[in-house]
Amino acid sequence: MDLRDYVRILRRNWILVVATMLAGLLVSGLVSILTKPTYTSETQLFVAIQNSGSAQELQQGNTFSQARVQSYVKTVDSPVVLQPAIDTLGLSVTAEELSKQVKASTDLNTVLINISVDDHSPVQAAAIARAVADSLIHAIDSLERPKSGDSSPVRLSVTKPATVPPAPSAPHTTLNLLLGLLAGLALGVIAAVLRTTLDNRVRGEVDLRRITDSPLLGAITFDQDAAKKPLLTQTASQSRRAESFRQLRTNLQFANVSGRAKTVLVTSSLPGEGKSTTATNLAIAIAQAGQSVCLIDADLRRPMVSEYLGLDSNAGLTTALLGAADVNDLLQNWGEDQLFVLTSGQIPPNPSELLGSEEMKDLIARLERAFDTVVIDAPPLLPVTDAAVLSQYVGGVVLVVGTTKVKQHDLQKALNALSMVESNLLGVVLNLLPGKGPDAYTYGYGYYGQDKEPRSTSTSSGQYIETDGSGRSQDRASINDPRPASTYPYAQIDRS
Template identity: 35%
Template structure:
């Protein structure tokens, strides 16, 4: 395997972990800050310990020439090691305790005092710890003094008249410490930061492992499904369902441009899904309520109708119909009346003024048996009749609560499953796809809805987090070019959908000028 293959194989893993960090950076930072604060508070609760150091030098006397001096130096270094061992004994601790009148035990004194001999020297360094800086200074000085006396007694032996060849001489008094050596605030904060970062990373990995919500296109692809549309979040849709005249309204809002462009891209992807046999009857559904399927179906219908293609939008959510309210059209007779034979289709289709090529078929009266009605032969015949000269979009109920959408998808060319980014779980999507597969319905793809366009989460979706458009002058030129002309700085879909590219194959008959109603066309045919 060459280097390119290795980098390609390692690349997705790195991007995966970086996406985890971006997705949970707030939690990581919170844990990091909390750990540093805990470390800081811990330093405030700990007693302040001061350290004082004193030293003594072991010297050999009687050297009259270089040879004796060298031998004396070697002897002094050897004695220094021996005296250091003596300095760590209880007799020395008892003598210091008695001299200073301390109440501290000998064992505690031995724990608070450390004795060191620097390498290749005859120096003995005594360091004493105490909560009182003055007491630390006194202990260090007294320890060296007592050690010197003990060493002198050992060297003198029983014959006090014989000369002492080696002695320990104190090298001055210890300085009064001015700053505590413990707790070490900097070290504590550094340890807290490292521990907090490690805990934060662990938290992010665990949350990511346990979080089953769909946050990226890759998560959908891993289920074997393609994402045919990525719809960014739009503030205009935040409060309630709403129709956005994408491509028609002039606006300087980048989010509005991104939303309009995403609908165009979705429209183009559907047209190029099967060039020879493009889908004409499409069911728009979701796994659970609240994922924006009705808004997607409505705005997609407006986007398709903006090209002049005759489009029929059917409200087949017979349990909770919303499309007539969404479009601001009167409710009344609709789909259920046509299926029951109480009304003719031409009498209940309602045109949408802002998109003349679009007609809406409301739900009608709520029936007691929605599933049976939607799965009837009358429904299949109606869809086939409408699809002869129109693109038919069906707003269907969610897949998991009821079976209506699965039944409709079997009668249609396929289903588009809406996913709300950061809300829909992998388990819900898998169950929805299983419901469609059980009835033999074709899944056209998924639509990732409400994708964030800013913040850390936007990086997981790549494109819309860095959406760019030119200045208002370019926006005006784009609007003048027509509803389908993309902005000059806009991201282009891999499939052409602009004025400079050939028009994609039309999934339905394209109308020239203002479209006529079905009744007017029948009258012309009769003439």
């Protein structure tokens, strides 16, 4: 992964990263609050050699002092020094326990001894530091005194008396909060990378390109109102969703530049990826461009087209395939454009056999001769074989990929299923994309609010007809309207 991949991961999982940072901040704050304050008192001693004061003796004494200071530092935490301090203060601890509170050090090439004492009481810390310093002075005097009884050649003097510390030395609340924040950030980044690595769902074009190099025909942004208003005609004409389907229509024309794919089959890998709404709105968009379109609901297991368009589904595709009625009598005109719909009809017990029959192949051929474009809404590829069987009879296939709905290996299986039957995959449509973020695809330009309702629809005569909530005109002519035969392409369908 390069830097852009990591940036995309952070943008995609920024909520997780922020949550872990806040958690780290909270934990460090609680630790700082619950930790009992510790106070540190310090004192400093100077080591000197008692001599006559000549230059040579001073030099020798200084060298001797520096050599002995390291030994004096090691002596500070010994019972020889600490036990007298305990007895003086009347402490109820042992020398070993007190040694954990006392620290002694010296700087290189100096004769200074630094003693620090930690305690939960500031007054106690200062008292112990003074007692330890006094005890060290007496201990060194005793240890360095000659056996002859003369005075010790070494003298320790306090240069910095121990004082009561005004503020605790621990906990360092500011430092703890900063460390907690950094720890939370590191944990969040690691979790984000692991989550992205383990999550094999298709989330955008980057994930799609890891699986296939098929053309991306369109990208449709997720719209929370689409569940109630799924149709293209139920949104403002300049909305982002409407523009996405117009872009899909245009790209599909370029993908089918040879014009051989008059029939387009729309399918997906799994249910719930939005193939039916994509097929329906694609047919509407093509019809709005002035072409005659036939939309077939070939999902004979969970038909949805009739529900979206508000049409009767009792008689339709299965009726025509079984020979109970001619397709001319089953097509239903929808809207003011030349869009005709062949609903699913009654759900049969053998959908795969019907869709793979010669009757289905002949029906598609008849419709191709009568319409400019035929759009088929087919079942998903993985649960059933209907779409794979039907794809052999059409000019091209459009695969709808519902982002966050399908996993990469499932999409790969769907592509393999189409490849095995040598289907002509025209391209892929990314559906349910986020409107913002690293996986967003569309760019807004002068869009109206998507909440606006289209108030009218223009007809070829220049008149405007009020539309109802389903997107159909309220005074839509019935299929038996005695208009010229050219108005209804299905009237031109031959019966051969």
